[in-house]
Amino acid sequence: MNLFRYxxxxxxxxxxxxxxxxxxxxARKLSDTPGFRWVINPFFAYPYNELTTIPINVAIPAPxxxxxxxxxxxxxxxxxxxxxxxxxxxxxxxxxxxNHPKTIGCIALGKAARRIHPSHGHTATTEEAVAxxxxxxxxxxxxxxxxxxxxxxxxxxxxxxxxxxxxxCDDCCCLYRTHMKRRGPNLERASKKLPGLETVIxxxxxxxxxxxxEACFVxxxxxxxxxxxxxxxxxxxxxxxxxxxxxxxxxxVTESEADxxxxxxxxxEKVADIS
Numbered sequence: 087m088n089l090f091r092y093x094x095x096x097x098x099x100x101x102x103x104x105x106x107x108x109x110x111x112x113a114r115k116l117s118d119t120p121g122f123r124w125v126i127n128p129f130f131a132y133p134y135n136e137l138t139t140i141p142i143n144v145a146i147p148a149p150x151x152x153x154x155x156x157x158x159x160x161x162x163x164x165x166x167x168x169x170x171x172x173x174x175x176x177x178x179x180x181x182x183x184x185n186h187p188k189t190i191g192c193i194a195l196g197k198a199a200r201r202i203h204p205s206h207g208h209t210a211t212t213e214e215a216v217a218x219x220x221x222x223x224x225x226x227x228x229x230x231x232x233x234x235x236x237x238x239x240x241x242x243x244x245x246x247x248x249x250x251x252x253x254x255c256d257d258c259c260c261l262y263r264t265h266m267k268r269r270g271p272n273l274e275r276a277s278k279k280l281p282g283l284e285t286v287i288x289x290x291x292x293x294x295x296x297x298x299x300e301a302c303f304v305x306x307x308x309x310x311x312x313x314x315x316x317x318x319x320x321x322x323x324x325x326x327x328x329x330x331x332x333x334x335x336x337x338x339v340t341e342s343e344a345d346x347x348x349x350x351x352x353x354x355e356k357v358a359d360i361s
Contacts, residue, residue: 093242096174096205102240103176110236110261134235135276136357138350139303141283141324142223144337155280155324156223159252161347162231163215166195166250166360171218173207176240181259190222190254194237196360198249202241219252227254228303228323231350233357250358257301257325277304279321281349282341289313291334298326298335 142156172191294312306320326335
């Protein structure tokens with residue numbers, strides 16, 4: 087085997103993540119500190135970070151002409167020339183997560199994925215990848231279609247332009263969630279919700295229990311006058327709708343399947359070529 091054919095193996099990446107995790111957490115904190123901000127914030131800026139959150143974990147009532155979010159992810163997968171499925175989530179593996187399956191890893195898309203070391207997982211067919219998305223949805227995970235600089239660095243992939251990841255994020259161990267709770271303006275701009283999707287609260291049904299506040303990936307919910315209120319920074323990740331005990335929080339689809347998919351692909355094509 088050519089030693090330079092692949093990036094670092096799984097053991098190396100695991101060790102690197104374990105050692106660098108505190109550094110990444112401190113970097114996020116220092117990005118709010120004068121004197122460090124100008125050095126750190128560019129790493130959180132577009133196009134080095136581009137994320138679209140897709141709530142595959144939530145069944146959204148919609149007309150027949152409107153697609154469920156997980157089908158949007160499946161269509162993105164079908165556009166990819168190369169597919170590689172990681173056999174473990176790096177975040178959940180690092181924390182030995184007990185709440186969500188560690189074995190549901192990210193999906194790498196694009197020709198750069200050929201260089202991911204085989205110890206991380208396997209090259210997959212479109213059908214395998216679509217089934218993986220369904221498994222993640224059944225586990226209550228939230229999908230993020232992500233073009234993030236840390237991924238090619240971790241896996242030793244030099245061609246960032248030909249790489250996209252679909253990450254399946256949880257509400258306890260996810261690095262993305264850790265950063266998004268205390269994000270700066272650069273990461274705020276880089277992280278986007280699925281177009282054609284809105285989060286709404288039925289004030290009459292809301293009992294103000296507050297479960298949605300902790301569940302929210304981006305801290306976009308507050309309790310005002312005993313009722314949940316959705317802020318402008320909401321990414322429609324679907325966590326609140328998934329966990330709301332009264333059904334007061336829900337997601338509403340406002341555009342057609344064709345328009346939603348077209349906008350998602352336009353976002354991807356601006357930063358990456360996954361063909």
